[in-house]
Amino acid sequence: MKYVRLGKSELKVSRVGFGGIPIMRISFEQAEKCILTAIELGINYIDTATDYGNSEEKIGRAIKTINREKLVIATKSPPRDAKRLAECIDQSLRRLQIETIDLYQFHCINNEEVLKRAIDLLPILEKAKEKGKIRHIGATVHGVEFINKVLDLDAFETIMIALNFIVREAADVALPNARKKDVGVIAMKPMAGGHIENANLAFKYFLNFEDIVPLVGIQSPKEIRQVVKILNDNIPASQDEVNEMEKIRREQGDRFCRRCEYCMPCEHGVKIFPMTIFKSFAARFPTKDLVTGNWVDIIDSYAKCIQCGECEKKCPYNLEIREILKENAAYFKELQSQFI
């Protein structure tokens, strides 16, 4: 396993990190097997979040017997308010059963309001750093247009961006500035939230970047072995594989929502975003929680859609929003029928 310097944080992390979302769908025992396999394979970087169900608890239980010095544990929460942020940090420490979080990130900065709140709440993270509760501060960003706004704050040691061979523009935008500012770059969504099914292609794309650390979300030890092998073998994509990536990019480029929210608001009350990303959520989060929780209201809002197409005019990526909403609403009903 190769290790990468994560920018000015000086954290040395494995060439690929362990993403904590999919373990929500499996048992504590299965999650432990996945995490311990990842660690055996040399993965030292584990990323999770306050909002990933019981992911933090599963990680905490799995790493209890591992030498803490060998691991880089990252977690995150959205910048809500000062009290809640401080509580989230303490809660993560308890759930993860550790005394210090190596990297604490503001979760999902994707609009001006959240960005402003993050700036206002930075002193809370600095205070937590002084107290030794966290070691480094980062941010996760979804919209490409917010990447440089976040980098230009000069407040973060790492930035996590959505990057894969379908949305490769994120690398063009982030890398020059991140390298100049010595900010470590972490990539979420290497498989484009399920739009890329071929792990070989998805991870060979990352062989192009020595200083970007993709996170792999897996639900079985076999999957983590496969991804680590692709990266360890270090065999660049062949011309045929590059052509295949390009083909998938063309086919899926107008299906993958970049979460910029430019399509919002819908004057008829449809919650376009997050409806556009429902399938990607459904592939990773526990189905029962999804079809009985907040998503019910979100999907119900689709009934108000009059098919005017105004949202599609506002989407900079030309997504076929009406088609995606229709498919996702139907998919939601299909999943819901399993529990009602």
Ligand code: SF4
């Ligand atoms: S097609 Fe019109 S009504 Fe439907 S979601 Fe888009 S903007 Fe709203």
Ligand code: SF4
């Ligand atoms: S549908 Fe288009 S405009 Fe709306 S959030 Fe997704 S990428 Fe952005």
